[in-house]
Amino acid sequence: MLRANDHGSVTHPRRRDATRKLPYDFPEMFRRLRRATKSYTPAAMFQLKEEGYDSLFEILVACIISIRTFEEVTLPVSRNLFAHARKPSEMAKLSAHEIDELIHKCTFHGPKSRTIHSIAQRVANEFGDALPCDFDLLKSFPGVGPKCANLALGVTCDEPHGVAVDIHVHRVTNRWGLVKANDPEKARVQLEEELPKRYWIEINKLLVPFGKFICTARKPKCSTCPLLPYCRQVGVKDPE
Numbered sequence: 001m002l003r004a005n006d007h008g009s010v011t012h013p014r015r016r017d018a019t020r021k022l023p024y025d026f027p028e029m030f031r032r033l034r035r036a037t038k039s040y041t042p043a044a045m046f047q048l049k050e051e052g053y054d055s056l057f058e059i060l061v062a063c064i065i066s067i068r069t070f071e072e073v074t075l076p077v078s079r080n081l082f083a084h085a086r087k088p089s090e091m092a093k094l095s096a097h098e099i100d101e102l103i104h105k106c107t108f109h110g111p112k113s114r115t116i117h118s119i120a121q122r123v124a125n126e127f128g129d130a131l132p133c134d135f136d137l138l139k140s141f142p143g144v145g146p147k148c149a150n151l152a153l154g155v156t157c158d159e160p161h162g163v164a165v166d167i168h169v170h171r172v173t174n175r176w177g178l179v180k181a182n183d184p185e186k187a188r189v190q191l192e193e194e195l196p197k198r199y200w201i202e203i204n205k206l207l208v209p210f211g212k213f214i215c216t217a218r219k220p221k222c223s224t225c226p227l228l229p230y231c232r233q234v235g236v237k238d239p240e
């Protein structure tokens, strides 16, 4: 049922007037996000790290596997590949075709297998298996964009070089009204201006499960959402 607010305009009962929203309070918002997501599986790269796949090389490879691939596929495919090779020198001994067979359940497995193989060869040859925590180096690898470079550095090097913006971070922060960006790269730039650096890694960790289970693409669960007092609900048309 729709009802009139104090100004006489009509609002949806699950949608608060944007003018009455609280100012962004990041410590409190992140406290609420941590509580809201603690029972869900963490974002894939953080989950792999918890399982012991905690080298920069492994997380970079898993991030390449994850591109345009569901998390439910990324996790088993990454584990399957790492069961055969974890270090760059081990991965480089596999052929691109063998890597392709191991990761064939992810999207674009052919090009990804060639990318992973060439990165493994270069790291093994140039760095003796120890991939340095260097954003420019990671970005110099073919097939590695700012999202994977930032995410891999953030997860394994504790280095908040930049915010890793995936579809969930992009959608949720636009709905909050914190950014106004029609593509992830613009969202990354705006987030890095708005968000204190200490949240640059954690925002990806929290907003992936938050976006999958609470602030969902269709019918976000606004009526029970702990972020509702801060969220401007930009573009939200069908909240639950």
Ligand code: SF4
Residues within 6 Å of the ligand: 172, 175, 176, 214, 215, 216, 220, 221, 222, 225, 226, 227, 228, 231, 232, 233, 236, 239
């Ligand atoms: S679920 Fe609704 S209130 Fe919560 S963050 Fe998403 S759009 Fe905002």
